[in-house]
Amino acid sequence: MKTILSEPEIAITLKRLAYQIIEGDVQLRNTVFIGIQPRGIFFSNRIVAEIKNIIEPINVEYGKLDITFYRDDVRNELHIANKTDINFSIENKRVVLIDDVLWTGRTIRAALDALIDFGRPAKVELCVLINRRFNRELPIQPDYTGKAIDTFISEKVKVAWKENDEKEEVILIQ
Amino acid sequence: MKLSTKHLLGIKDLHKEDIQLILSTANNFKDVLQRPVKKVPSLRDITIVNLFYENSTRTRISFELAEKRLSADIINFTASGSSAAKGETLLDTVNNILSMKVDMVVMRHSASGAPHFLAKHIPAAIVNAGDGINEHPTQALLDAFSMQEKFGSLEGLKVAIVGDIMHSRVALSNIYLLQKMGAEVVVTGPPTLIPKYITEALGVKVEYNIKNALQWCNVANVLRIQLERQNQPLFSSLREYNLSYGISKKLIDSLNKEITIMHPGPINRGVELDSDIADGSSSIILNQVENGVAVRMAVLYLLANREN
Numbered sequence: 001m002k003t004i005l006s007e008p009e010i011a012i013t014l015k016r017l018a019y020q021i022i023e024g025d026v027q028l029r030n031t032v033f034i035g036i037q038p039r040g041i042f043f044s045n046r047i048v049a050e051i052k053n054i055i056e057p058i059n060v061e062y063g064k065l066d067i068t069f070y071r072d073d074v075r076n077e078l079h080i081a082n083k084t085d086i087n088f089s090i091e092n093k094r095v096v097l098i099d100d101v102l103w104t105g106r107t108i109r110a111a112l113d114a115l116i117d118f119g120r121p122a123k124v125e126l127c128v129l130i131n132r133r134f135n136r137e138l139p140i141q142p143d144y145t146g147k148a149i150d151t152f153i154s155e156k157v158k159v160a161w162k163e164n165d166e167k168e169e170v171i172l173i174q
Numbered sequence: 175m176k177l178s179t180k181h182l183l184g185i186k187d188l189h190k191e192d193i194q195l196i197l198s199t200a201n202n203f204k205d206v207l208q209r210p211v212k213k214v215p216s217l218r219d220i221t222i223v224n225l226f227y228e229n230s231t232r233t234r235i236s237f238e239l240a241e242k243r244l245s246a247d248i249i250n251f252t253a254s255g256s257s258a259a260k261g262e263t264l265l266d267t268v269n270n271i272l273s274m275k276v277d278m279v280v281m282r283h284s285a286s287g288a289p290h291f292l293a294k295h296i297p298a299a300i301v302n303a304g305d306g307i308n309e310h311p312t313q314a315l316l317d318a319f320s321m322q323e324k325f326g327s328l329e330g331l332k333v334a335i336v337g338d339i340m341h342s343r344v345a346l347s348n349i350y351l352l353q354k355m356g357a358e359v360v361v362t363g364p365p366t367l368i369p370k371y372i373t374e375a376l377g378v379k380v381e382y383n384i385k386n387a388l389q390w391c392n393v394a395n396v397l398r399i400q401l402e403r404q405n406q407p408l409f410s411s412l413r414e415y416n417l418s419y420g421i422s423k424k425l426i427d428s429l430n431k432e433i434t435i436m437h438p439g440p441i442n443r444g445v446e447l448d449s450d451i452a453d454g455s456s457s458i459i460l461n462q463v464e465n466g467v468a469v470r471m472a473v474l475y476l477l478a479n480r481e482n
Contacts, residue, residue: 069206069214069244069475078176078479080195081202117211 004130004157005147005170013146017127018050020144021096028059030122031094036111037066037082040099042161043129047098061088065097070110084114091119096144100159102128105138130157130170177476181293181300184309185350193318193354199472200319200465207243207468217246220478223271225281226303227253227264227288232439232463233303233312237280240470249276264288265295272296278477281305286343299477307341307403313438314347316469318355320462321393324434328355334391335359336384337419337446338367341403344438348395349376362387363419366408384419389429395436396421396447412445422448426456434458 005013025031028051035044041064048062063086068079097111108126115124129146135153149172151157156173160166177192185193206214222241226234234250241248249271253259258267268279278299281289286306293300304310318328325331333352339345339361352359359378361368373380381387388394399415409415416422421435435447435457443449452459 066202068202069216071216072218074216074475074478075219076479078476080175081199083202084205113215117209117213119210 002172007168032061034063034065036099043100044098067110070114090121092122094123095121096125098127101130103132105140108140183302185311185347196472200469203471204468215245217244220277221247222278223249223276225251227283236466240467309347310343313344314351316466319465328357331357332391334387334394335361337363337397340367341400342397393434423450
């Protein structure tokens with residue numbers, strides 16, 4: 001077991017990512033945020049909270065997307081759905097998709113399909129806390145990365161959040 | 175989490191957790207049905223055959239729509255106009271269809287136990303869409319979903335099932351489901367239409383006086399009088415049935431409380447249910463139909479995966 005990010009490091013990373021994201025659209029006039037259910041939501045809640053500290057909170061549009069029904073492995077594995085909650089239009093918006101770990105890229109592939117069913121965004125960007133660079137199965141790369149790591153396929157990345165797991169850290173389990 | 179069964183043959187075989195899983199998944203699908211694009215690609219590579227050996231409007235359309243909303247490929251089979259009319263056996267028909275690589279079979283049949291027979295002999299997942307006078311599980315699930323939507327929970331809910339209990343697969347599935355979920359059930363109707371040992375066998379209370387039953391309940395699930403399944407007359411006339419067990423505005427107004435009215439359809443208007451009640455504000459009959467699609471999507475989705 002190895003620590004990839006400690007609690008204070010996560011706090012700094014969140015701040016950096018928040019500034020990087022708003023850099024492209026300072027008033028957020030044309031940007032919306034969408035967290036991916038279920039585990040991405042802990043991370044997206046934090047990012048959105050950081051952004052609301054920097055700019056007028058009322059301008060921040062934030063939704064949650066469940067990609068269960070868009071997966072490509074129904075035949076092999078059953079996934080239980082969570083709530084999708086997007087109560088604004090994404091038409092012609094810059095959408096920032098937020099998830100905790102990017103690995104094979106299949107979740108993001110499904111999220112892109114799901115997103116298109118809600119409208120045609122002007123642009124979709126991806127923000128992840130951890131980018132596991134090896135073993136990608138699709139040509140998908142993040143626009144904003146908390147930390148990039150190189151791992152073996154047998155290893156597991158575990159992201160723990162205070163509100164759910166009582167401690168806050170990212171660890172690598174061999 | 176997944177279902178404890180690979181087929182949906184009846185509510186009898188399900189655990190409480192299975193029912194909760196189906197209802198919560200149906201809730202997610204109900205959200206999907208309210209989006210601009212009411213379709214998801216979940217069952218993209220799944221082929222489903224709808225085998226209907228018995229007439230159906232609502233159930234067949236509802237299943238078909240659920241399958242299309244899930245992006246499954248579908249084949250519709252109705253007994254009339256098929257080789258079943260030439261004497262082909264059920265198993266032969268199904269094996270022939272399965273050799274075309276079908277993953278799931280949704281079946282309605284007039285013989286009780288027909289889907290159970292198929293489940294023993296073929297590898298596909300079977301969904302019972304009504305078998306004879308045995309069970310109609312998806313109807314009970316959509317009834318439960320509609321009640322849960324209205325009341326928040328099924329626990330402690332008082333449900334009266336009214337009418338032709340004897341010939342009703344809807345009644346049997348509803349009784350199993352409501353009891354598993356902690357609701358109380360009373361059946362009411364003419365003694366000739368209520369099976370003799372129902373209290374001993376299923377633990378439901380019987381109340382022959384319809385007014386008492388309605389006064390007791392939160393929900394009245396009114397069943398259709400199934401003349402096609404009555405080989406001998408069990409009441410003297412439809413008019414007499416209406417007068418003694420039909421639900422009229424006068425009967426509802428005589429209660430000192432509001433009750434919710436449900437009916438699985440098709441309604442015999444003026445027999446078991448009068449029009450002003452069927453179309454009135456306490457009726458959730460059309461909500462039931464709407465919820466049917468979401469509930470059937472949940473069932474198909476949860477059974478599509480073959481690891482269980």
